[in-house]
Amino acid sequence: MSELTHLNQRGEASMVDVTGKDIQDRDARAESRISMSAEAFALLSQGAHKKGDVLAVARIAGIQAAKKTAELIPLCHPLMLTKVSLDFELQPQSHSVHISAYCRLAGRTGVEMEALTAASVAALAIYDMCKAVDPAMVIGPTRLLEKRGGKRGHWQLAQATETEAE
Structure with missing residues (x-):
């Protein structure tokens, strides 16, 4: 079993020291x-919610x-993000909004948590803007789709799913 990385010698939570890591281009999609x-x-589709432009x-x-x-x-490191973008796809057949988040930087640690947080909070903001009409909205799944940089290099959800199925 590998050594736990986020605990100090006394078993207390500790942020990992990334000082010695090389700066690399890193990005993630969630x-x-x-x-x-x-x-x-x-x-939402007509831009007619009383609170305003939901997707903006x-x-x-x-x-x-x-x-x-x-x-x-x-335990996340504060990062100097160089790019954050969100895209929304309205899906009329399921009355849903698909949210894509992308984060990028040149740094010593990955941006997976930032992409996941961006997608999650965007969904929560949509909920907040629309809850007066439908308090029973459902959020999820929320997941990481892809990341580049770091020890693993390029990782994609499809590759992970195929590997786990074998």
Whole structure:
């Protein structure tokens, strides 16, 4: 069994020292989804929710969340992100919004948590903007799709799923 990396000699939580790691280009993509009633989806699609432009607010919320990940997740390093983007795909057949988040930097540690946080908070912002119409919305799944950089190099969800199935 490998040694635990986030505990000090006394077994207390500790942020990993990445000082000795090389600076590398690193990026990550994550996704989330929020499903809602036909009425809430129609209002979102038409830009008619009373609180305003749902997707514009969700985009800003996701970007802001990525930048604040180290404040939310205790052992994450504060990172100097060079790119954060969020894209939304409206899916009328399922009354859902597919959320894609992308984060990038040149640094000593990966940006997976930032991409996951961006996608998660964007979904929460959509929920907040639409909850008056549909408080029964469902968020998920939220997952990492791809990452580049670090020890593993390039990792993709499809590759992991295929390897685990064998």
